[in-house]
Amino acid sequence: MASLDTSPVVGIDFGTTNSSVALALPDGSLQFVEFPFAGALTRSSRSVLYMQKKIGVGKPASVWSGPEAIERYLATDNFEDEVQGRLIQSLKSYLAARSFNGTEIFGRHYRVEDLVAKMVGDLRRRASVELGFEVTRAVVGRPVAFVSADNDSDNAFAEERLRASLLQAGFTDVRFAMEPIAAAHTYAEGIQREETVLIGDFGGGTTDFSLLRVSPTERTVLGTTGVGLAGDAFDAKIVHYLVSPALGSDSMARSLNKVLPALPAWVYANLERWHTLSFLRTRQVMEMLRTTQKRALEPEKIAALIAVVEHDLGYRLHQAVQRVKIDLSSQDATEFVLETDAVSLREAVTRAEFEGWIAPELERMERSLDDVLQKTGVAVAQVDRVFLTGGTSLVPAVRRVFASRFGEERVVSGEAFTSVAHGLALMAANKDA
Ligand SMILES: Nc1ncnc2c1ncn2[C@@H]1O[C@H](COP(=O)(O)OP(=O)(O)OP(=O)(O)O)[C@@H](O)[C@H]1O
Ligand SMILES: [Mg+2]
Incomplete structure (x- = not known):
């Protein structure tokens, strides 16, 4: 009805x-x-x-x-x-x-x-x-x-x-x-002639592609593909390779007459999904962390981890990670900085290191791009324009994938945060x- x-x-x-x-x-x-x-x-x-x-x-x-x-x-x-x-x-x-x-x-x-x-x-x-x-x-x-x-x-x-x-x-x-079809409508608003356009939308959670034939009055969807990883996955890599080691993920602790990894990996997995960090703030986990600190070979790192968990610094940690990622979109190097009353962490990082960490994710994004071309039977040479949008399209390594495949002159971007709603x-x- x-x-x-x-x-x-x-x-x-x-x-x-x-x-x-x-x-x-x-x-x-x-x-x-x-x-x-x-x-x-x-x-x-x-x-x-x-x-x-x-x-x-x-x-x-x-x-x-x-x-x-x-x-x-x-x-x-x-x-x-x-x-x-x-x-x-x-x-x-x-x-x-x-x-x-x-x-x-x-x-x-x-x-x-x-x-x-x-x-x-x-x-x-x-x-x-x-x-x-x-x-x-x-x-x-x-x-x-x-x-x-x-x-x-x-x-x-x-x-x-x-x-x-x-x-x-x-x-x-x-x-x-x-x-990515919505984003295509935004892109197509301004066109003057008929084009084949590839849309890449790189967000926080997902990467989405669409291929369309568009004219000033018509939009025909040729195909779509997507993969469930984007900016959040990049953040997790920064936590894994830069932040967690400063909080003891590679540290050892004495256990009887052996020296073993100080803490189990799941503790740090909760940091990578930063909003789950507050789930660590239980009596049981805090006791485990304090006991470990006493036996740790680098007790100051476990102490920093305790401070992060105890003071529920998940959001600030996430903000600091975002800052690193955003800095590396426009600079070759930066520093991860988490400074509060309870903890002081500083770690230098380069764009080249970051790009090394996210290489497997970039690879999976590129496979999804291959899929949409293959599925629609459209050759690279037939794509007139590539429109990149979403916050993660600002990462230079993401853009480079398209510049090298399609040539810089065919790649445009815009309305990173609003093209889909538009x-x-x-x-x-x-x-x-
Ligand atoms: N300058 C920048 N450089 C790199 N990444 C950035 C930049 N600005 C924002 N981001 C990242 O972009 C992502 C958010 O983008 P966006 O708002 O497009 O996603 P979303 O629409 O919420 O997510 P999804 O489309 O996956 O549901 C976050 O991971 C954020 O860290
Ligand atoms: Mg989005």
Whole structure:
């Protein structure tokens, strides 16, 4: 049955790292929903949740999303024992994980859908206020391949979970569109002639490709491919090779009359997925860390790890890692710096080292690029333009893959953080798209 709701349809990019909402207005212009953050307005909202609970108080935890979550988190002294906080990021990456149906936080079970619903519900409320009508209808982006999806059925499962979250959050009319096709609509807005265009969208969680034949009035999708890794995977490499060794991942400790690795690898795996760092903050783990510190050959490194866990420095650690990655997008070398009252870490790093660490990921991204060319039967010489977008497209090594394959002159980039929401809004306005 056709919906009686005739309110405008918005485009929503629920990203792994950043989310945006846009609306194509009848006069052909585009309105982005803006979010207040740190005294300014931004067109994207960080895809994070912060939950906080006072110990011993029976009330349910308070939950914030987006910029507010970060501000609340930073304003709380997480070292105070009576307040417990949990930051949750990259939730989109769990949508396809069938084994992960939720998580226990402060003694209550939250389904993935509940947590995503909180995020998209806050986006909907903010959009309704900004746009001046009750937002209930949306074209929502999805990656070609969700993180950890192994097949079509996993992707369909993830999409259904995302749909359930959106309905739970008050949306009534939801249509999905592939993110790299949305980005293609943004690119094609400005073209003058018919072209074959390859779109590469490199985000936080996923890398997506689409190949289209576009003209000023027509868009024909030739094919799409994707792989569930992007900027988050690069961050994990920086933690693994640069940060974790400074916190004792290569250190040894005395055990009876032997010298053995100080701590098990899973401790450091929790650092790589930085938002799981707060899960280490249990009595049991803290005891293990303190005992290890006494036996460690480099006790100062384990002490630094204890400080990071005890003071719940996951977000600051992540910010410091992001800084390294962003610096290396424009410089040949930089320094990882984590300076707080509790810990002081400094580690030099070069772009060449970083590129060595991410080589396997770049290789997998390139295989996905090969797949889309092969699947569509389009030869490299037939591609007129390559449009790169998404935050991770700013990494020089990513761009180089395309410059060397297609030639610098064919590669363009733009709207790194908003091209998907922009294109979704165009698709929402055009019912045939
Ligand atoms: N200057 C930069 N250099 C390198 N990486 C960057 C830069 N700026 C942002 N990033 C990275 O870009 C990623 C976020 O990009 P984007 O907002 O496009 O992702 P997303 O849309 O949230 O994720 P996805 O599309 O995978 O769901 C993060 O991993 C971030 O660290
Ligand atoms: Mg994206």
